[in-house]
Amino acid sequence: MFASKKDIVGIDIGSSAVKIVCLRESRGTFHLEHIGIIPLDAETIVDNTIMDSTVIVDSIQNLLSALKIKSKRVATSVSGHSVIIRKISLPVMSEAELEASIQWEAEQYIPFDISEVNIDFQILGPDAKDPSQMSVMLVAAKKDFVDDYTALFTEAGLDPVVMDIDCFAVENMFDYNYGFVDDEVVALIDLGASATSVSVLRGDSSIFTRDIQTGGNVLSEELQKRLGVSSEDAERAKLGDRDIADVDPDSVDEILSDAIENLAQEIQRSLDFFAATSSDDRISKLYLTGGLSNSVKVREILEERLGIAAERVDPFRNVNIKEKEFDMEYLDAIGPMFSVAAGLAMRKVGDK
Numbered sequence: 160m161f162a163s164k165k166d167i168v169g170i171d172i173g174s175s176a177v178k179i180v181c182l183r184e185s186r187g188t189f190h191l192e193h194i195g196i197i198p199l200d201a202e203t204i205v206d207n208t209i210m211d212s213t214v215i216v217d218s219i220q221n222l223l224s225a226l227k228i229k230s231k232r233v234a235t236s237v238s239g240h241s242v243i244i245r246k247i248s249l250p251v252m253s254e255a256e257l258e259a260s261i262q263w264e265a266e267q268y269i270p271f272d273i274s275e276v277n278i279d280f281q282i283l284g285p286d287a288k289d290p291s292q293m294s295v296m297l298v299a300a301k302k303d304f305v306d307d308y309t310a311l312f313t314e315a316g317l318d319p320v321v322m323d324i325d326c327f328a329v330e331n332m333f334d335y336n337y338g339f340v341d342d343e344v345v346a347l348i349d350l351g352a353s354a355t356s357v358s359v360l361r362g363d364s365s366i367f368t369r370d371i372q373t374g375g376n377v378l379s380e381e382l383q384k385r386l387g388v389s390s391e392d393a394e395r396a397k398l399g400d401r402d403i404a405d406v407d408p409d410s411v412d413e414i415l416s417d418a419i420e421n422l423a424q425e426i427q428r429s430l431d432f433f434a435a436t437s438s439d440d441r442i443s444k445l446y447l448t449g450g451l452s453n454s455v456k457v458r459e460i461l462e463e464r465l466g467i468a469a470e471r472v473d474p475f476r477n478v479n480i481k482e483k484e485f486d487m488e489y490l491d492a493i494g495p496m497f498s499v500a501a502g503l504a505m506r507k508v509g510d511k
């Protein structure tokens with residue numbers, strides 16, 4: 160069919176904000192058409208659960224109308240503990256054979272009833288050690304969880320044509336802007352408000368993923384608790400403001416360092432687990448996305464603790480942007496928060 164490649168709106172419902180990106184593709188290059196963000200209160204999404212769907216539906220509709228976006232077709236994504244991503248080993252078989260047996264094969268790896276999940280997979284290739292076996296990336300998402308997200312879009316009068324997973328959208332964005340290098344092992348770390356996701360890639364294959372249920376919110380919570388300030392002041396201090404009444408700037412820095420160290424330790428634990436389960440892949444670089452990647456301190460502490468160079472990812476690095484239409488400085492500052500939305504906007508109808 161003539162599934163149009165045009166007019167897919169990438170919408171990322173993050174726990175701190177709804178983010179929208181619209182791109183136009185021409186001759187292999189993406190051009191930025193629209194970009195927008197609407198913050199969400201901390202109570203709107205808690206623990207990956209939508210507490211107030213009306214607020215989200217309104218935010219999506221307001222953003223689309225403010226940006227004058229007409230397209231109804233949306234690419235969106237889910238993440239969190241209702242989504243299981245695992246690399247498993249199976250006897251070598253064809254795609255069709257696996258399609259027929261995946262339900263049965265997947266059962267033992269999924270902590271939910273198999274009838275309650277949507278299953279997807281990608282064959283990664285033969286096992287290095289045992290050629291009779293192959294590696295498969297298994298993805299399972301709880302149906303009721305995915306349905307809740309789908310319902311938001313239908314309620315907003317939209318058609319969710321692509322339902323992705325956050326970390327795969329980030330990989331897609333990374334591929335377009337930075338490209339994969341054969342056999343090079345890198346880690347993409349999305350540092351969000353309530354979650355941190357780690358994915359390790361070898362060349363263009365994702366070989367390890369892990370979600371850590373903590374993120375930027377912890378920094379403000381610690382500041383609020385230890386300094387006894389309001390959540391607004393804590394948020395300002397986190398973003399670099401040291402001019403807050405009755406607050407010693409040095410103690411802000413100290414509290415932030417402590418909280419970031421804890422987060423870095425969690426990330427290190429994930430990467431240690433990867434190192435222990437993977438033959439001899441050494442991660443050569445950390446690519447950071449998500450709001451927290453804006454913080455120089457976060458980058459420095461991660462580099463120091465993990466002993467690996469870290470770079471803040473620009474999701475629009477290879478995207479053509481008309482300087483007359485957009486504030487380039489602002490785009491650069493908020494860029495990392497749009498990593499998921501940009502990766503979604505690069506999807507085509509028919510993509511999984």
Ligand SMILES: Nc1ncnc2c1ncn2[C@@H]1O[C@H](COP(=O)(O)OP(=O)(O)OP(=O)(O)O)[C@@H](O)[C@H]1O
Pocket residue numbers: 172173174175176350351352353354355374375376397398399448449450451453454495496
């Ligand atoms: N310069 C900065 N320094 C520190 N933190 C920042 C900075 N800019 C943004 N943040 C933080 O980044 C977080 C928002 O990032 P992002 O938009 O990636 O999260 P999200 O997608 O809404 O959350 P999640 O993916 O966890 O649901 C907030 O906690 C925000 O305070």
Ligand SMILES: [Mg+2]
Pocket residue numbers: 173174351352449499
């Ligand atoms: Mg996010």
